[in-house]
Amino acid sequence: MNKSEKGRLKLMILRVIVYIILIFLCVLCLFFFYLMVINASRSNAQLSSGFTLIPKGHFIDNLVNAWTDASINIPRGMLNSLIIALVSAVLTTYFSALTAYGIHVYDFKGKTAVFTFIMAVMMIPAQVSALGFVQMMNKMHLNNNFLPLIVPSIAAPVVFFYMKQYMESVLPLEIIDAARVDGSGEFYTFNKIVLPIMKPAIAVQMIFSFVSSWNNYFIPALLLDKAEMKTVPIMIAQLRSADYSKFDMGKVYMFILLAILPVMIVYIILSKSIIRGVTAGSVKG
């Protein structure tokens, strides 16, 4: 065997090993997802009888049962979650980009101090300020209201930091100067020139904010106690503590499946706009 053949053999063995590892990791990730879909198609009796990988025929039954459940209003919960998650995702990304733009483009006294302050806020976990926040909202009679769940998400230091870093790499200040000379006002420049250039970063952060807002349980659980205001994570928690005699596992799996569906849809829609190289050609690199 000569050197070249030896090299090829080595490369092939290496590749096979790599693929095996990758396939294993893939299965590990997707298996439970698959299992959930399977379980959502099984009846409560089938589910308690054991474990299977073959789909059963109760998918529609479970869907109807879950959707029309009398004690837990799933469509309402999904709508609530959707409103909160969508609005806060839009607000978070827009205002974080706006803040980042301010810090990146303008020179003003105390700019460094402002930046440091925002970064310092990033270090404080939400749980620390939660108690005070919930108390304040109760005092302001803002419990059972979506505003405390939407408005504070505007101040998102992590998103701001991401936007700022992205701007530094793709947004040459000459473009802004050019827009100013062309006669564009500051907000117009931001909305019509900067935002389109920032599209990939905004898409990424929108996915993240949407998912984290959709999955948020902690603060909503403290603030929302009216049935028609509850969000999906609270309802899932409620299901777990539901009455055992009326417990339908098929319905629970269906509910969980429904809960992750919007997240996937949002991802599919937004991932399209994560295209790299949008600024290519604007300025000489």
Next chain:
Amino acid sequence: MAEVRLVNIKKVYPHAGGTRKKKKDAPEKKNNLQITDEGVVAVQEFSLDIADKEFIVLVGPSGCGKSTTLRMVAGLEEISGGELYIDGELMNNVAPKDRDIAMVFQNYALYPHMSVFDNMSFSLRLRKKPKNEIEEKVTQAGGILDIMQYMDRRPAALSGGQRQRVAIGRAIVRAPKVMLMDEPLSNLDAKLRNEMRAEIIKLRERIDTTFIYVTHDQTEAMTLGDRIVVMKDGYIQQIGTPQEVFNHPANLFVAGFIGMPVMNFFDAELIREGDKYFVELEGMRVELSARKEARLKANDVQSQPVTLGVRPDHTELAEPGTGISAKIEVSEMMGASVHLHVSAAGRDVIIIVPTQEADEMPAMGDQINFTFSGKVAHVFSKEDERNLEL
């Protein structure tokens, strides 16, 4: 279509906070600038009257304040002191969009997400011009710049030269009062740069407007400008037509900066004998031309040690035993001429010899003699580097 007056313009970057400019030009590049209590002084005592439809070129080495001055005219940089008038109106605190100026940037600064047409029509759309007027103006500008076939493309799909044309097109569609250009050709390769330079000269014929053009390239300055403003360390060194600046450099810096290859400098003696002036170096004595003598006499210049400047193009080979002797270190064949890098009188000197005059190519290590005429000798004061004639 406007006069521009700059009166004692000054720009100071405050020490703290004003990070943007400092980031761009590293501090070590700026250490030739004055640092005061207020901050770093980038431009000072800048006064200039620009006539209607004049083409002014600001030229100087990097960090000399030329771009800052241009940005102050554009309104992109605050003016720290002095007054700026466009068409007699004080513009110091007027927003860029209300100054009726257009600007072309070194790195094009096109809007990447818009087509060429949208890029060019952006300013017109902002001004809410009717659709057919926008189309007409963009088509006209596109025709002038020969970019009609790219109207639907995004900037990413264009070459550097095409992008710069679009950037110029974006500026001219509006028929601005003043056209500002910040090193528009610096990013292009040599061939394209020459082409675009010619295009700008043609463009100037076609659009009647005042131009302020910033460059560090003295060829661009010489070929484009009606008048050239040579700057260094934030100060104006000389304002004049290309001929004036070339033939009568105000000081040693301008003499060294304008002209390619760089002017040769020698330590020499200026000798006055009655109404006659001579320069003496290495035992050679050259009488200055009558015009130069008259000017020196008018300034009542006395005998003194001077820095003598002679352009490489103005040196001539001399018979052995006459002139200044020199040893060839490098000989560069440029085609029509030969550039000889020699060491003479303790300095590195460049001599340009037309190829047709050199019977045989002088070789490295050869001893030659050269001389120059009194018409082309520039004498600069040793004390303040100023041209003694002016």
